[in-house]
Amino acid sequence: MRERFIVTKEHRRFTEFADSVRRGRTIGLCYGPAGVGKTVSARRYAHWEQAHELLTDWGPRGDDDAKIYAALAKNRTALYTPGVLTTPRLLREDLDRIITRTSICIQQHVEVPGRIPLDRWGTRRTTNYVQLVIVDESERLSPTALELLRDRYDRDQIALILIGMPGLQKQFTHYPQFYSRVGFAHQYRPLSTDELLFVLQRHWRSLGKTLNPDDFTDAQTIAAISRITRGNFRLLERLFPQIERVLKINELQTITNDVVEAAASTLVIGTT
Structure with a gap:
């Protein structure tokens, strides 16, 4: 049985932070000690507990999936956790896959049946509905991977949040091209x-x-x-x-x- 989620003040602060980053189409850094709830809040914000299985085991759709489409459409957010040995190439492939699949699910919810947008050749138009990508465990990213994220941010204007341990905000000062695009920094604190x-x-x-x-x-x-x-x-x-x-x-x-x-x-x- 899934445990009930406890909405704490820190989770509400994270939600406000994520909303600001998403609406501003900017980059945000979230940092805090291990175990304070950063990942739990990120998964809650992205509705990842509901959507993870569907997005991972991509296959035939069912009637119950409509609830997942609606959940993903609320914040239009994709969550990604790089592996310890994730290379820049694998990062690009993983991001493409998770953003595309999330966008397809959102599209199923927001588009009106019978009014599918077509391009000038009469084929279905591909629209990216993802507005925010949250990257957990971001200390695992190499400088090249960070540059790849920056390039994607510049090209697609998808907002980005990087989550990590204390000191994350200082780590990125060594990458001025990336750090200059950071709009918000959020410290996730232990329970008061x-x-x-x-x-x-x-x-x-x-x-x-x-x-x-x-x-x-x-x-x-x-x-x-x-x-x-x-x-x-x-x-x-x-x-x-x-x-x-x-x-x-x-x-x-x-x-x-x-x-x-x-x-x-x-x-x-x-x-x-």
């Missing part, structure tokens, strides 16, 4: 105290419990989770299945500081 509390309340409810910050036991537990995760969204999502497991194994009803510590001891927790 208020956001952490909001997310924890959702997790408590999913376990059939109520979180009360004024209760001493709950306050201790919140403090322990905050100290362990430091607002890292991915680590928080990994911690709660272990908390649930500790509760079941020990037949406990209350999430306490000790339960959290026991759950955290089963995880590999690096620097967040």
Whole structure:
């Protein structure tokens, strides 16, 4: 079962940032520590959870695909993650494929049946409906690959967002031709105290419990989770299945500081 998406303030800020880049047809840089939610927000914005399977396993269409076409048409965005060994040539081929397939899906939604645009020779006109390409894990791109992206941006005027770790914005200062085209830079931060509390309340409810910050036991537990995760969204999502497991194994009803510590001891927790 697909987990419910939690809309945090950082996700809303990312959405506003992506909208600005897309509408301005410019280049944006998004950077932040690993696990804070950059990729999750990008996939949500591009509706990639719905569309990934269809765009990857390209084949015959079904009636249910109309929902995917409509989702892709909302933000007209394609998401791409280069592999560790992606070459500039492979990057160009992958981008061509993902942009073309995404555009075809959007076209199915926006064009009126029976009114298909034709060129002067009477054949179906090819229109690019993709307005934004988001490239995740952009540190993997070589200087030549970056130059390829810049050239594509100049030629096609498709907005571009590059996502990466802190320092990404400084990395691109070494490529003045590319950096001069950057219109927005967005720092994706860990969860604030208020956001952490909001997310924890959702997790408590999913376990059939109520979180009360004024209760001493709950306050201790919140403090322990905050100290362990430091607002890292991915680590928080990994911690709660272990908390649930500790509760079941020990037949406990209350999430306490000790339960959290026991759950955290089963995880590999690096620097967040």
